[in-house]
Amino acid sequence: MKDCTYQNAYKRLSIHYFFYFAVLGILLPYFALYLRSLDFTPVQIGHVLATMLITKVIAPNIWGWLADRSGRVIFWVRLATFMSFSIASLLLVVESYWAVLLTVLGFSFFWHASLPQFESYTLGCLAENKHRYGLLRLWGSVGFIVSALLVGWQIERVDIDVVPFDIVLLLLLVWLSGFLFRERKAHHEEQLDQRFFKVLKRPEVLGILAVSFLVQFSHGVYYTFYTIQLSELGYDKELIAWLWALGVLAEIGIFFWMAPLFKKFAVKSLILLGIGLTIIRWLAIGFVADELLVLVMAQLLHAFSFGLLHAAAIYLVDEFFTGRTHGRGQALYAASSHGLGGAVGMFIAGYAWSFGGAELAYSISAIAVFFSALIAWRWLR
Template sequence: MKETELPYWRLSGFYFFYFTCLGILVPYLSLYLDWQGFSASQIGELTAILLASRIVAPNLWAWIADHHGQRIIIVRLTSLAAVIVVAGLFIEQSFFSVAITLLLFSFFWNASLPQFEVITLEHLGKDSHRYSRIRLWGSIGFIIIVIVLGALLEVYTPNIVPMTLMACAAGMWLMSLTVSDTSHQKNEYSQTPLKQLLKRPSVIAFLLMCFFIQASHGPYYTFYTLYLEQFSYPSGLIGQLWALGVFAEIIVFLLVHRWLNQHGTRRILLVSLLLTSLRWLLIAFFPQHLLIIILAQCLHAASYGAFHSAAIAWVHRHFTGKTQGRGQALYSSVSFGAGGAFGSLFSGYLWDTPGPQSIFVIASALSFIGFLVTLVWLKEDDRINKYTP
C-alpha cells in the first residue's frame, strides 16, 4: 500500500491513546490501590481481575466481528463504554466496587485492541511487516504518560490516576471515530477452520509460550513500582525507568520488520524469551544497583518489543480470513489475559512470603519454560524470502 493511501496518523493515534491508558494502569494502578489502603494480596487480586477479563472479552467481541464484520463499530462502542465505566472509580472505593469497575473497564477496553490490530493489518495489506512503525506510537504514548504522571505524583496524591485514565480513554474513543472500516476488503489467503488450527502442535506451542512469557511479567507489571519504592527510588525516577524500557521498545519497533524478514519469527521469539529470563534475574538480585536496573529496563526491547512484534506476525500468518480477529483475540486472551492474571495472582500471594526477590526468580523460570516450549515444539521457519528494507 502506498504511504498516501495509508491513514498512518489516524491508526497511530488510536495506539497512542490506548497505550497511554496502559501507561497509567501498569506503573500506577498498584500505587493508587496501595494509597487507597488495599493489601498486597488484594492488589494482586484486583490486577488479576483487570487482566482475567481479557480471557473472555476479546474472544467474544472477535466472534461477533468475524461473523458480522463492522470491526470499527465494535472498537468505537467498546472504547466509549470504557470511558463511561471508569467513572465508577470516583463513586466508591470498597474492594467489591473497585473490582466490578476494573472488571467492566477491562471487558470493554481490552475488546478494542485485537480488533484494531486486524483493522491496521488490513489497511497495511501486503506491507504487514511495517506494522511496528504504526504500533511504535503506542509506545511513545506510554513513555509520555509515565513521565508526566510520575512527575505529577510527586506533587499531587494518587487520586489523579483515575482522572487521567478517563481522559486518555476518551482520547482513544475520539481517535476511533476517525478510522475507516476495512470489512469490505477481501482477504487473498486461504483459510483453515479455527477448530482445525487449534489442533496443530505449532499453534498449541505458540499459545503455551505466550502464556508463560506473560505470566513471567506478572510481578513486573503488578509490583515493580512498589518494589523500587522499597529501595528508596523516587516516583519521578521510577517513571523515567518505565519510560526507558518503552523507549528501548520503540527502537526495536523501528528495526524489527527487517529482522522478521531476515531471521523469521521463531528465532526472534527464542532470543526474546532468553533475554526476558535474564531480565527478571537482574531485577531480582540487583535492585540497589541503578546501572543494572537500567540495563534490565533496556531488555524490555526483547521481552515486549521484539516478542510482541514477532507474535503479531506469527498470528497474522497462521490465522487468515475470518479467523483473523479470533486469532488476535486468542493471542491476547491466552497471553495478557490468562498469563497476566496468573502472574499477578502468584506475585500478590507470594509478595510478603517468600518475598519480591523470589517472585522475580519464579518469573525468570517461567520465561525459560516458554523458551523450552518454543525450542522443542515451535519448529516452523517463518523467514520471508524476499527482503523489503
C-alpha cells in the first residue's frame, strides 16, 4: 500500500513511537517512586514491576498469532492500546498492593501486546529501507525524554500523585495515534515462508534470543531502583530526571547513526562492543554512584547497553523470521528479552537490593551480561 512507504508513513509512525515510549518515560523513572509513596516495600515494588514485564512473555505471542492469522495488524494494535488505556484508568483510584498489582497486570498485558505488532508493521513499511529503523525509533526516545523531564518537573512542583494521571493521559494518546494508520495488505509468497519452529531451532536464532534475555535481565535493577538509589544518595528529582534523559539522548544518537554502523560493521561485532560497555556501566552505577561525573558517563553508555543492542537484535530477528513467521518472530523477541528477561531481572533485583544493596544487585547484572558475551561469541555469526 502506498500509504505505508517509508517516505509517506514516516511522520505518522514517529508520532505513535513518540507517545508509546513517552509512557515508558513515566514508568521507568517514577513508577517505583510512586509505589514507594504508597508504602510498598522493595520486594513489593520488585514484584509489581516484574508483573509489568512478565505479561510481555505471554501477550506479544498471543497478539502475534492473532495478527499473523488474520492479517489485520493495525486492528489488533488499536484493540490492545484501547484495553491498556481503559484498565490503566483504575490507577487513578486504587492504592492497595493487590489492587495495584492486578491493575498493572491488566494494563501492561495489552500495552506490551501492541508494540511487537507495530514494529512488524513498521518494518513492513520500511521494506528495503529497514536500516533506517533507528531514524523512526529515535522519536520514541524523544518521547521518553520529554515525558521524563515534564513529569519530573511536575513531581517537584506538585506531587508524586501526578504519575498515574499522566500515565492514563499518554495511554489515551497512544490509542488515538493508532487511527493514523491503514491496514497493510500482507503479501506472503509461500516459497519464502519458513516454518516458525524450524527457524527457532537455528543456533544463531537461539543465540540472539539468549543474549537479549540476559541483557534485559541485567537492566532489571536499573529500571527498578535507579531513581530510588539516587534519591537516597541525595540527588534531587530534577537532576535524576536529567540523568534519565541523558541516557535516552545517548540512545537517540546511536539510533541516528545506526544505518551507517550496520553498513560498515558486522552485527556480531557491534553486539560484542555493546555487551562489553554494558558491563562497565553496571559496575560504575553499582559502586560509584555517589560521583556525578561517573553517573554521567554511565548514562552515556545507555547508547550501547540499550540502543545498540536493541537495534541489532531487531535487525537480526527481522532477518531470521520472514513471511508468515514475521509477527511471531518480533513477538518472541519482545517476550523473551524485554518480557521474561526484564521480569526475572526485576524480581531478583528486589531481593538482591534487600540483601546486599546496589553493589550486589548490579554485580549480578554484570555477571549476567558477561555470560551473554560468551553466548554471542559462540553462536552469533
